[in-house]
Amino acid sequence: MTIDEKLTILTDSAKYDVSCSSSGSVRTLDFGGVGSVANGGICHAYSADGRCISLLKILFTNYCIYDCAYCVNRIGNDIRRAAFTPEEVAGLTINFYRRNMIEGLFLSSGIISSEDHTMRLILKTLRLLRHTYRFNGYIHVKLIPGASEDLIIETLTLADRVSSNIELPSSQSLALLAPDKTREKVLQPLTMAKNYSLEHQKHPIGMSTQLIIGATPESDLEILRLSTSLYKKTMLKRVYYSAYIPINNVKNLPSLGTPPPLLREHRLYQADWLIRFYGFGYNEIVDEAAPNLDERFDPKLSWALRNLHLFPIEINTADRETLLRIPGLGVRGVDKILKARRFRPLNVYDLETMKISLKRLRYFVTVGGKLLIDRSMDYQQIQTELLSLPKPPPSAQPTLFEYFYPTVMGEL
Amino acid sequence: MILWCYDGTFEGFLSLVHESYIHKTIPDRITADEITPNLLDERQWIETDDAIARRVAASLNERFSKETLQRIKHTFLCDDSTPERDLLLYIRLGFKSPRALEDFAHPIVYAIHGYERRLLSTLHKMNAYLRFEELEDKTLYARIAPPRNVLPLMGGHFRTRLRGENFIIHDTARSIALLHREGESSFVRIESFETPTLSVEEGSFRRLWKTFFDSVAIRSRLNPTLQRSHVPLKYRTYMSEFWDNG
Numbered sequence: 001m002t003i004d005e006k007l008t009i010l011t012d013s014a015k016y017d018v019s020c021s022s023s024g025s026v027r028t029l030d031f032g033g034v035g036s037v038a039n040g041g042i043c044h045a046y047s048a049d050g051r052c053i054s055l056l057k058i059l060f061t062n063y064c065i066y067d068c069a070y071c072v073n074r075i076g077n078d079i080r081r082a083a084f085t086p087e088e089v090a091g092l093t094i095n096f097y098r099r100n101m102i103e104g105l106f107l108s109s110g111i112i113s114s115e116d117h118t119m120r121l122i123l124k125t126l127r128l129l130r131h132t133y134r135f136n137g138y139i140h141v142k143l144i145p146g147a148s149e150d151l152i153i154e155t156l157t158l159a160d161r162v163s164s165n166i167e168l169p170s171s172q173s174l175a176l177l178a179p180d181k182t183r184e185k186v187l188q189p190l191t192m193a194k195n196y197s198l199e200h201q202k203h204p205i206g207m208s209t210q211l212i213i214g215a216t217p218e219s220d221l222e223i224l225r226l227s228t229s230l231y232k233k234t235m236l237k238r239v240y241y242s243a244y245i246p247i248n249n250v251k252n253l254p255s256l257g258t259p260p261p262l263l264r265e266h267r268l269y270q271a272d273w274l275i276r277f278y279g280f281g282y283n284e285i286v287d288e289a290a291p292n293l294d295e296r297f298d299p300k301l302s303w304a305l306r307n308l309h310l311f312p313i314e315i316n317t318a319d320r321e322t323l324l325r326i327p328g329l330g331v332r333g334v335d336k337i338l339k340a341r342r343f344r345p346l347n348v349y350d351l352e353t354m355k356i357s358l359k360r361l362r363y364f365v366t367v368g369g370k371l372l373i374d375r376s377m378d379y380q381q382i383q384t385e386l387l388s389l390p391k392p393p394p395s396a397q398p399t400l401f402e403y404f405y406p407t408v409m410g411e412l
Numbered sequence: 413m414i415l416w417c418y419d420g421t422f423e424g425f426l427s428l429v430h431e432s433y434i435h436k437t438i439p440d441r442i443t444a445d446e447i448t449p450n451l452l453d454e455r456q457w458i459e460t461d462d463a464i465a466r467r468v469a470a471s472l473n474e475r476f477s478k479e480t481l482q483r484i485k486h487t488f489l490c491d492d493s494t495p496e497r498d499l500l501l502y503i504r505l506g507f508k509s510p511r512a513l514e515d516f517a518h519p520i521v522y523a524i525h526g527y528e529r530r531l532l533s534t535l536h537k538m539n540a541y542l543r544f545e546e547l548e549d550k551t552l553y554a555r556i557a558p559p560r561n562v563l564p565l566m567g568g569h570f571r572t573r574l575r576g577e578n579f580i581i582h583d584t585a586r587s588i589a590l591l592h593r594e595g596e597s598s599f600v601r602i603e604s605f606e607t608p609t610l611s612v613e614e615g616s617f618r619r620l621w622k623t624f625f626d627s628v629a630i631r632s633r634l635n636p637t638l639q640r641s642h643v644p645l646k647y648r649t650y651m652s653e654f655w656d657n658g
Binding site: 003004007008011012015016033034035036038040042043044045046047048049050051052053056057058092095096098099100101136245259260262336339340342343344346350353354355 | 514515516517518519522526536539540541542543544545546552554569572573574575576577613617619620621623624625626627628629630631632633634635636637638639641642643651653
């Protein structure tokens with residue numbers, strides 16, 4: 001099989017993993033050769049589906065001994081199979097990297113013959129890149145659940161980020177659809193990594209996971225509760241959400257041709273953002289009474305509409321945390337206001353000069369004591385008006401890399 | 413209308429700042445382009461004087477913070493528009509009171525921040541979308557045609573990244589190039605050039621990259637509008653993955 005055919009097959013089977021970020025890595029290691037890591041992350045291209053291409057995202061192999069119902073590579077599927085050699089992966093990485101096509105490598109794999117064998121193949125590739133080629137760019141690898149501790153620990157010393165995908169948000173769903181996995185088994189390498197990293201590394205290694213959305217019946221409340229605990233307890237840097245695309249005809253899963261729930265995925269990313277950068281708790285965004293996100297409004301706007309008693313907020317006096325909760329203001333808008341009002345009290349024209357849109361803002365603020373709408377606020381009226389606003393073009397994922405000032409955006 | 417013309421260099425612009433103070437004049441328009449003035453325009457050519465430029469630079473250095481100096485430089489590189497008059501007003505505002513430059517809601521201050529933001533965004537895109545090709549002698553060669561003059565700011569990023577490599581970044585729109593050989597960098601004007609010979613492996617890596625680029629897209633999520641908003645057509649000229657036949 002030619003390397004071109006391998007690349008086609010092993011890219012195709014890796015592409016449902018959404019993680020592609022190369023940002024927020026603090027480097028203490030230097031392997032001496034070509035390569036650097038940009039703190040804000042760099043997308044070198046965007047594929048036809050509008051997703052960022054930052055890393056050479058491939059599987060080492062799509063041979064797999066597991067039988068996960070949602071996965072294209074499950075053992076029972078009749079698909080073309082291929083496997084790279086460590087030399088081939090290292091060669092592609094270095095050559096794409098030198099041509100400025102990628103920030104580095106994202107290497108995942110199906111389970112070939114055993115967990116340890118698979119982890120060893122990945123590790124061999126990493127050693128080749130770091131020690132032989134002295135490659136200094138970004139490397140993200142999948143930790144193989146069930147692999148031995150010594151293999152996992154050596155991987156940690158060579159990678160910038162490691163991950164292990166939970167995929168299904170509840171233990172029941174995992175038991176039903178992924179008989180070879182349990183949540184404990186999937187989290188075990190991450191817990192191992194966390195403990196080792198905290199003890200031995202100056203900067204704890206970045207870790208992430210992925211949850212599949214819409215394959216199984218979990219509510220957004222269950223999903224966001226799980227993410228919050230992963231951020232707090234397991235100290236993950238990112239939880240990715242992936243709208244389920246039916247690939248196999250299985251009775252417990254949405255049938256082939258069901259469109260992926262892209263809007264729900266988008267709303268979950270927005271909610272995740274609110275939790276990580278805007279000081280929201282998951283239970284402020286969804287609760288038992290309304291366990292799913294409203295698809296009509298972004299989660300901050302829907303929170304504000306449910307909490308009109310907290311508004312209006314005075315732009316000139318509210319603190320940063322309060323400003324961040326106003327619909328229509330993002331981190332950058334808030335920083336503009338804070339900077340400008342140090343100088344003098346702001347009026348509406350100042351907001352216009354600073355290109356802060358009043359479209360949503362006007363319902364929720366006073367500027368110099370003045371309301372910007374001429375009637376007392378009424379939930380129904382505001383909702384109707386907001387729904388009649390022209391819609392921005394749909395996007396599949398928030399555009400993370402528009403803002404490349406890491407200090408403004410925080411860690412992506 | 414008072415129209416000032418100069419040679420388009422940064423030294424020329426600094427001479428012009430000096431001129432503005434000496435004659436207590438703020439022109440209505442500043443331009444480096446060849447334009448035909450209309451009858452009512454009072455057109456004046458401002459001569460570039462290196463000694464004066466150095467003096468103005470020294471007083472800017474003394475008066476302004478490092479961030480402000482950078483912002484002036486970044487704004488000046490926005491050659492897709494004519495930021496010179498706004499920049500002159502910004503500098504005069506700063507000389508009157510450095511604190512005024514912190515007034516983010518001041519129209520001129522905000523405008524200058526806007527120029528800088530657009531320039532840095534172009535720089536970020538160019539650092540990302542630039543593609544090197546390997547030449548016969550292993551030198552990495554890239555052509556770019558950015559909408560703003562970002563080449564002067566690109567050296568640092570690639571010097572750190574491509575340690576030990578020789579590379580050339582050629583801005584074909586402005587006919588300038590950054591040469592980096594054996595650890596030394598220089599800028600040169602490119603009067604004419606012949607398409608260099610690529611290494612033998614180049615074609616196969618271009619094809620492999622195209623294979624990867626095509627395979628990584630998910631068909632049920634196709635979204636060319638989103639793709640175009642991230643990679644506008646003007647950046648695609650030298651990106652081989654967007655060429656039809658690799």
